[in-house]
Amino acid sequence: MVAFTASQLLPYAEDTDRVCDSPDILQQLAETVEARLGDLEDVYDGLSLRPAAKMYTTPQPAKAPFTFVSFDHVDFDTANLVDLNRDDLAIVGNTTPTFPANEVWLHGSYFSVTGAGATTDLAGATVYTTLIGAQSAGQQRDNASFNKGHVVDVFATSIQPTMVMSITPSQAAPAATLNLDICEQYAFRIGETA
Amino acid sequence: VKATDRYSFPFPEPEDFGDGSTQIAALADKINDELQGRIDAYNTLLKPETYIRARSSSINFANSASYGSIFWDQDVYSSNPIFNSAATNFLKVSTPGIYHAGMFAWVSAIGATNLNTSRQFMLEFTDRRGPSLADAVDLQWEQTTLEAATGCAVTLYAIFPVYTPDYSGAGLTGYFRHSNTSSQMAVLSPSCMWISRLGDLAV
Numbered sequence: 001m002v003a004f005t006a007s008q009l010l011p012y013a014e015d016t017d018r019v020c021d022s023p024d025i026l027q028q029l030a031e032t033v034e035a036r037l038g039d040l041e042d043v044y045d046g047l048s049l050r051p052a053a054k055m056y057t058t059p060q061p062a063k064a065p066f067t068f069v070s071f072d073h074v075d076f077d078t079a080n081l082v083d084l085n086r087d088d089l090a091i092v093g094n095t096t097p098t099f100p101a102n103e104v105w106l107h108g109s110y111f112s113v114t115g116a117g118a119t120t121d122l123a124g125a126t127v128y129t130t131l132i133g134a135q136s137a138g139q140q141r142d143n144a145s146f147n148k149g150h151v152v153d154v155f156a157t158s159i160q161p162t163m164v165m166s167i168t169p170s171q172a173a174p175a176a177t178l179n180l181d182i183c184e185q186y187a188f189r190i191g192e193t194a
Numbered sequence: 195v196k197a198t199d200r201y202s203f204p205f206p207e208p209e210d211f212g213d214g215s216t217q218i219a220a221l222a223d224k225i226n227d228e229l230q231g232r233i234d235a236y237n238t239l240l241k242p243e244t245y246i247r248a249r250s251s252s253i254n255f256a257n258s259a260s261y262g263s264i265f266w267d268q269d270v271y272s273s274n275p276i277f278n279s280a281a282t283n284f285l286k287v288s289t290p291g292i293y294h295a296g297m298f299a300w301v302s303a304i305g306a307t308n309l310n311t312s313r314q315f316m317l318e319f320t321d322r323r324g325p326s327l328a329d330a331v332d333l334q335w336e337q338t339t340l341e342a343a344t345g346c347a348v349t350l351y352a353i354f355p356v357y358t359p360d361y362s363g364a365g366l367t368g369y370f371r372h373s374n375t376s377s378q379m380a381v382l383s384p385s386c387m388w389i390s391r392l393g394d395l396a397v
Binding site for chain 1: 196197198199200201203204205206207208209210211212214217218221225228229232235236239292335336337338349350351352353354355392393394395396
């Protein structure tokens, strides 16, 4: 009668097992250990090849106030989080058997904008960047003609996160138009929630 | 003796039941080797390549339209004590992958301040994304603030892939410049710069 270890259910022979049953029991043990190690390898792959992606724009004129920033390049994408043909706004978190749900993500952005006209267009203005993930929102301000900044946000979610970025000058006029010199949006999965 | 498909764990065939102790030893040895490999891999994952450098004392910058690199004179943490052990103005990494990096910079005028003059900070990572030197790229992230009368501090943060860490010019550098004409500006302790590996690049 084969017995099993408590948590991983690895088979082993008991005193009452016949000697001639040993090959079968060893085969079961070898195959069960192999399956458990395969599970461990899947977990390792999910941690070492962390789902992460970054999108960026080439310089482009755009009118303010912006709603969402559209991107035309993908710098890296380890887990098919971005599909520019389907959606050029968002990084969409995926789920795997290793990380089925209830995840913690970092979502961030970097922007550099200038006034489309004279640089004084932006004098006194504040540029806001908002990140929208499952439950996140943040903002960053900068000033005058030096409109560069970062926003970084960490959030926990129980649904598939869709992460986008918007950018808006606080001054409606005359800074009604901005050029996006550089915009980056990135995200990576930190891990699971408890 | 037969073996499992994925990891080649040995097990006896049905008619081969007379040598149980040897069969168990062979299986145990193979499992031991595979487990040790997993443990080593997880230990590597738990200790990502990370370097943190800081200023132990202030360092002055004259008014300039050009960026000057910040010299980091203090090793706060190094995951590889042999690598990046010397104090320099940049940090190198040894393994391709996805990294995140940042700089906290705290500056103050050592003398008179000029109101509404700029203090500009830049984080730069140089990498080579192809086979030739012409494929070298400087990835840059900047932040600017305008001085009122007191010092100011910024934090820069970036995520990026590193493809060619062994390229001689590859590394992370922090820069500062300002337009305060009446005095030099000091980058103060404990300003710092760091880089840490997040994971692998997709194959």
